Amino acid sequence: MALVGGYTEKMWESIRKVEETRKDRCEKQYPAISLEKGEELLNKYHPDYKEGNTREIHVGPSKGSKVVQELADLLEAYPRINPDLIDLSKVDMETDVLIIGGGGAGASAALLASMNGAHVTLVTKLRIGDANTIMAQGGIQAADKDNDNPAIHYLDIIGGGHFDNNPELVKALVMDAPGIIAWLEELGVMFDKEEDGTMITIHGGGTSRKRMHSARDYTGGEIMKTLRDEVKNNSESIEIVEFSPAVELMLDEEGRAAGAILFNLETEEYLVMRSKAVIIATGGFGRLHIQNFPTTNHYGATADGLVMGYRAGLKLLFMDTVQYHPTGAAYPEQIIGQLVTEKVRGTGAEPVNAHGEQFVYPLEPRDIEAAALIREVESGNGIETPTGMKGVWLDTPIVELKHGKGFLEKNFPAMYRQNMRFDINMAETPILVYPTLHYQNGGLEIASDCRTAIPGLFIAGEVSGGVHGRNRLMGNSLLDVLVFGRRAGTTATEYIQGVSLGKPTLNHVKSYIKELEKLNIPRDRVAPMILPDYTRKETKEKQLTTNYLGTLW
Amino acid sequence: MDDAMVRIYIMGKEYKVPGNLTILTAMEYAGYKIKRGAGCREGFCGACATVYRFKDDYKLKADLACQTKVEDGMFLAQLPFVPAQMAIYDINKLKPVVGVFQELYPENFKCVSCNACTKACPQDIKVMDYIQAIVREDLARAADLSFDCIMCGLCAMRCPAEIAQYNVAILARRLYGKYLVPRAEHTKKRIEELDKGMWENEVRELMSISKEELKEKYTSRDREED
Ligand SMILES: Cc1cc2nc3c(=O)[nH]c(=O)nc-3n(C[C@H](O)[C@H](O)[C@H](O)COP(=O)(O)OP(=O)(O)OC[C@H]3O[C@@H](n4cnc5c(N)ncnc54)[C@H](O)[C@@H]3O)c2cc1C
Ligand code: SF4
Ligand code: SF4
Numbered sequence: 001m002a003l004v005g006g007y008t009e010k011m012w013e014s015i016r017k018v019e020e021t022r023k024d025r026c027e028k029q030y031p032a033i034s035l036e037k038g039e040e041l042l043n044k045y046h047p048d049y050k051e052g053n054t055r056e057i058h059v060g061p062s063k064g065s066k067v068v069q070e071l072a073d074l075l076e077a078y079p080r081i082n083p084d085l086i087d088l089s090k091v092d093m094e095t096d097v098l099i100i101g102g103g104g105a106g107a108s109a110a111l112l113a114s115m116n117g118a119h120v121t122l123v124t125k126l127r128i129g130d131a132n133t134i135m136a137q138g139g140i141q142a143a144d145k146d147n148d149n150p151a152i153h154y155l156d157i158i159g160g161g162h163f164d165n166n167p168e169l170v171k172a173l174v175m176d177a178p179g180i181i182a183w184l185e186e187l188g189v190m191f192d193k194e195e196d197g198t199m200i201t202i203h204g205g206g207t208s209r210k211r212m213h214s215a216r217d218y219t220g221g222e223i224m225k226t227l228r229d230e231v232k233n234n235s236e237s238i239e240i241v242e243f244s245p246a247v248e249l250m251l252d253e254e255g256r257a258a259g260a261i262l263f264n265l266e267t268e269e270y271l272v273m274r275s276k277a278v279i280i281a282t283g284g285f286g287r288l289h290i291q292n293f294p295t296t297n298h299y300g301a302t303a304d305g306l307v308m309g310y311r312a313g314l315k316l317l318f319m320d321t322v323q324y325h326p327t328g329a330a331y332p333e334q335i336i337g338q339l340v341t342e343k344v345r346g347t348g349a350e351p352v353n354a355h356g357e358q359f360v361y362p363l364e365p366r367d368i369e370a371a372a373l374i375r376e377v378e379s380g381n382g383i384e385t386p387t388g389m390k391g392v393w394l395d396t397p398i399v400e401l402k403h404g405k406g407f408l409e410k411n412f413p414a415m416y417r418q419n420m421r422f423d424i425n426m427a428e429t430p431i432l433v434y435p436t437l438h439y440q441n442g443g444l445e446i447a448s449d450c451r452t453a454i455p456g457l458f459i460a461g462e463v464s465g466g467v468h469g470r471n472r473l474m475g476n477s478l479l480d481v482l483v484f485g486r487r488a489g490t491t492a493t494e495y496i497q498g499v500s501l502g503k504p505t506l507n508h509v510k511s512y513i514k515e516l517e518k519l520n521i522p523r524d525r526v527a528p529m530i531l532p533d534y535t536r537k538e539t540k541e542k543q544l545t546t547n548y549l550g551t552l553w
Numbered sequence: 554m555d556d557a558m559v560r561i562y563i564m565g566k567e568y569k570v571p572g573n574l575t576i577l578t579a580m581e582y583a584g585y586k587i588k589r590g591a592g593c594r595e596g597f598c599g600a601c602a603t604v605y606r607f608k609d610d611y612k613l614k615a616d617l618a619c620q621t622k623v624e625d626g627m628f629l630a631q632l633p634f635v636p637a638q639m640a641i642y643d644i645n646k647l648k649p650v651v652g653v654f655q656e657l658y659p660e661n662f663k664c665v666s667c668n669a670c671t672k673a674c675p676q677d678i679k680v681m682d683y684i685q686a687i688v689r690e691d692l693a694r695a696a697d698l699s700f701d702c703i704m705c706g707l708c709a710m711r712c713p714a715e716i717a718q719y720n721v722a723i724l725a726r727r728l729y730g731k732y733l734v735p736r737a738e739h740t741k742k743r744i745e746e747l748d749k750g751m752w753e754n755e756v757r758e759l760m761s762i763s764k765e766e767l768k769e770k771y772t773s774r775d776r777e778e779d
Contacts, residue, residue, distance in 0.1 A: 126592055129592075130592030130593065130600055131598075132593075134597050134598050135593045143743070144740040144742075145743075146739060149752055150747075154756050154759050155759060155767070155770060158767060158771070159772075171756050175747060175752070179744055181737070182737075186731065187727070188726065188728065190700065191737075197734065197736050197737050197738060203777070208774050215700075218597070218700065218701060220597075221703070222700075226727060232641075233643065233644070265588050266589075298592060298593040299593070334573065334574070334578075334622055335620075348779075387573075413701050414701065417676070418620065531588070533586075534581045535586060536581075536582060536584070539584040543584075
């Protein structure tokens with residue numbers, strides 16, 4: 001099929017309509033939706049409200065509550081290990097503070113624990129930094145300008161979260177925020193600034209002040225690379241163990257956290273890792289492909305921390321809501337689901353339908369914006385790609401009409417480059433978008449110092465729930481993982497003072513298995529998932545192996 | 554689009570895969586379960602560095618498996634790890650001067666200007682230019698040029714002077730960001746206010762009012778102009 005500038009002739013017919021209305025749209029502002037109309041839109045079109053999206057779970061501490069189907073399958077599943085076959089008296093590794101997860105939350109927890117004098121071991125599934133944090137493009141919020149303050153930030157967050165957020169967590173988030181920005185500056189993070197050091201800040205969906213700080217469109221990358229460098233420079237107190245995901249927590253006889261069982265992905269050995277405290281910082285669940293959505297998340301975002309923490313006895317919050325990012329790439333085929341950062345809309349890009357019409361205010365909170373895009377496509381106003389995927393246009397050239405030529409290439413180097421690889425010049429033609437699975441709004445319950453119901457077990461980052469209520473706003477998650485990562489590192493170090501290594505057990509896993517047996521859960525349902533399964537059915541049928549489950553059953 | 558099957562050679566072994574896949578998804582299509590060699594799958598983490606060559610072409614190319622479409626006749630191998638030297642330092646004790654690099658990365662000054670690094674970079678970064686900028690103590694330029702580096706290691710694998718460019722670059726960026734860019738005064742000011750206990754009452758007030766009152770405040774809040 002002949003492509004011009006990356007698009008088919010049929011798509012060009014629609015692009016021309018977008019071009020015709022551009023000037024007009026540039027001069028007008030599309031109004032924001034009212035709270036009631038927004039609710040209506042969500043009810044009708046947001047995937048969270050779809051019949052059969054969730055189910056009640058019958059096992060564990062949140063028994064009786066509703067969670068999304070794909071997660072329920074992992075919670076109502078057998079462990080990878082048979083606890084009776086693991087010899088816990090043979091300890092392979094020992095440390096003060098065990099951190100599970102090498103993203104932003106894990107790295108900042110490691111730095112603070114090390115700074116406070118603990119010996120830290122950070123274990124991670126892939127390499128340190130292979131995480132959602134490194135992919136964050138748009139920015140990080142903090143109320144640090146004169147026309148802004150933590151109370152306004154608080155109100156934006158709680159409204160965005162539909163007033164269901166845990167107030168103590170929100171307070172911690174907004175009050176720590178300016179300090180986080182200064183800490184990052186101190187570490188050498190290159191924020192976008194004016195000559196005199198003033199931060200260049202813009203709006204994000206649902207913000208009432210321009211408080212989105214960024215580092216071009218590599219904000220999370222810049223932060224993660226810097227944190228990783230700092231962690232590696234503290235190699236005397238922080239040990240890094242890569243390609244060794246945790247598959248189960250261990251508790252001692254008094255029910256305190258006592259370490260974890262690790263799985264060496266390469267040698268396929270299970271290892272016993274003893275510690276005085278454990279911090280779970282395993283991130284989110286995007287790779288569960290809820291309702292078959294494509295995802296923006298990294299390869300290892302498979303809810304492992306939720307499964308381990310839940311089996312150990314922690315409650316889950318808001319696991320019936322999922323964040324779909326309004327603008328995932330819908331074309332070309334090779335990048336479907338990958339993120340088109342909200343920052344593009346923050347600087348003026350507009351969603352437009354097949355007829356060149358605007359249909360939504362570009363910076364609604366994410367759930368509403370996503371629902372509006374879905375409505376447009378379901379009402380037949382979408383654009384179809386040659387592979388049958390449907391989406392709407394994100395008018396990007398309008399950004400250059402507002403800010404001048406060359407603005408996109410300079411400010412969005414990552415996205416500009418990604419599209420150019422497929423001959424699409426986003427400064428000249430719009431790009432096609434559709435909602436994509438992006439963020440786990442809820443998670444394991446924590447207190448504002450990251451303590452949990454289990455002594456010695458601390459939680460930080462996307463794996464936790466409560467701070468964002470039912471819907472997170474852009475830029476508050478990078479903030480969340482740094483605020484609570486640091487807090488977890490500090491609290492864990494305080495906790496281990498005077499604590500000695502306990503005798504590890506897997507009793508909680510054994511009783512969980514009993515519950516599963518009573519429910520007749522099929523034996524081949526195994527969790528944590530560790531890595532999503534992208535092997536084709538045809539291949540699998542010939543492999544004749546259960547190897548990928550890696551169980552000892 | 555182009556969904557005809559193409560022939561690719563994964564580490565020399567032939568597989569037929571649909572032509573609209575990326576190298577990464579093509580390997581999965583062929584039956585590989587990837588453990589190393591995939592991270593973010595979106596071009597940001599540098600885990601999927603891959604080298605390839607076409608039949609009858611002597612040129613060795615390099616790119617990211619997750620961002621590159623397969624093409625007929627591709628011979629490829631992933632490069633999931635690059636053994637490279639990384640200096641250990643305390644950033645607080647360094648100065649933003651060329652002497653730091655002479656001490657920590659002396660090989661940086663042996664660059665022979667062959668440009669092999671730049672040609673290998675999947676991010677189209679002018680790698681040689683940032684290495685040269687460091688030699689000239691122009692950290693601002695080195696930081697700017699290397700900003701999009703995802704630390705995939707492909708440049709280092711091609712360098713005859715055995716420089717680990719990306720490790721040198723992150724040091725340059727951190728020194729620049731920390732010492733040469735002015736700090737944000739408004740951030741400092743807000744932190745001083747918070748240290749004095751300011752805004753505590755305003756936030757506590759919001760925490761104490763009813764959901765209805767919060768909703769009212771939320772819907773009536775004013776928004777800073779674009
Ligand atoms: C494409 C994208 C763009 C985003 N943009 C923004 C933005 O602009 N602003 C913003 O605020 N937020 C943004 N977010 C959200 C934000 O980046 C994440 O929510 C946040 O970085 C999560 O940090 P984390 O440390 O909790 O988890 P992650 O960074 O995902 O780290 C989790 C780590 O734990 C590891 N792990 C998982 N399971 C195990 C296990 N069993 N054992 C050991 N290790 C394990 C993972 O491999 C990973 O290294 C974005 C997210 C994505 C995906
Ligand atoms: S500069 Fe080197 S390490 Fe960085 S992206 Fe380019 S090739 Fe990869
Ligand atoms: S490959 Fe090495 S020697 Fe050649 S230009 Fe790059 S840094 Fe210099």
